[in-house]
Amino acid sequence: MLFAILVAIFSESATFYILNMFKRQTKEKAEMNPINFIKVQYNNKVVLPDSAVVLVVLLGPVFAFAALLPICSAIPYFSFIPIMHNSSDLLQISQFFILSDTLAIVSVYALGTKNSEAVAKNMSIKSLYLILSLLAFFTVVATYTEFCGSVTDVFRLNTFTNFSTVNTLSTVIYVTMFVFAFLILSQLPHENFKTAKYFLNNELLTEYQGAPRLIMSLWSLFRSFIIAALIVVIISPLPNVPATFQPWGISWISQFINFLFFWIALIFTRIFVISVSWVLFDKVESIVPRRLSKFLVPILILILTSLILIGIFILSSDVASF
């Protein structure tokens, strides 16, 4: 898991390095590397506003970050120790995300300043949208596999991959899954392209300094990395990705290839796919009317869920005609 955290920091740093390369070409102001922000927070003294509830502000990030680690242990290749035997259920993962986000928001609220309240409010709306997108994605995958296949445990991480290897998927389903993935990835870490750093940005929430802010920055960074990992695992084309730490008799070469594929795909997703998703989402947001753009995420969730239902109807009508 420490390896996963290190890779998350590396890929975040690499993302900003590449973004800065593009910015230098267009002569825009370069962003500071997130690693430098983390170093600054590590060396800073713990300074909190007078109005802060100290215990909540100090321990909130700890509990929020800790809630990510059980999720981590459920993802293949994040841990080689079989801690969880039946851990790959998407609903439990969602529960821990909700727990983690709520604790992080509460700790920002606990600072008690006007600025922190505004930040927490914005954070909670974004978290709600992201969790709704994740839950909708997991549920449509489960509904589709249950309706169109003979899978018993539909909320497993590898259900969709295994299902797609033995069944032919309609184009509607393929397209919807990828658009769903784009929608989720475009909301990471918390905002869009312009404010992508969020908790790694020291100019935001200047009243929150020191060790708890460091944990909070790591939480923000690692949370987005885990969500990207979940998307990679769910729509990964490799059928052999084990979901229960019990690779069913596949050779060590296959496991090694899977391992390499997983991490390369994950780093690629963090560096390129998420950045492209931000730009695409901004474009879509600029097209729709301003009032409507505030509710773009719920509207897209509704449209995509409907598309999956249409896909199910098409497939069931095909089966009926056959």
Added chain:
Amino acid sequence: MVSRIVTDYFTWNVLAWTILYIFTVIAVGLVLLLIIKNHSDGVVYKETIKPDFVKDSSYDENRTDIMIFIDNCMDIWFNAALSDIAAILMLILFFVVAVI
């Protein structure tokens, strides 16, 4: 104590997840304590913060009747303190109801 929740759709080993979570909290808490001890002399400093002006981005001079209705009748609920956390807690409640 319920250590395992089994439904038609999933099995949740609650005990394993809880133990892992508590161990992680202890580990991260120790790291936090060590950092505070080494870099902040084990002390949490407090400072007085002047209230900042927070710009309301949703304000628009050319508001239509629908916008006024949304602002006066709907946004007051959405803008209420902790209403968003309440919404997240509602998701937990839905899950509990689904499990029961």
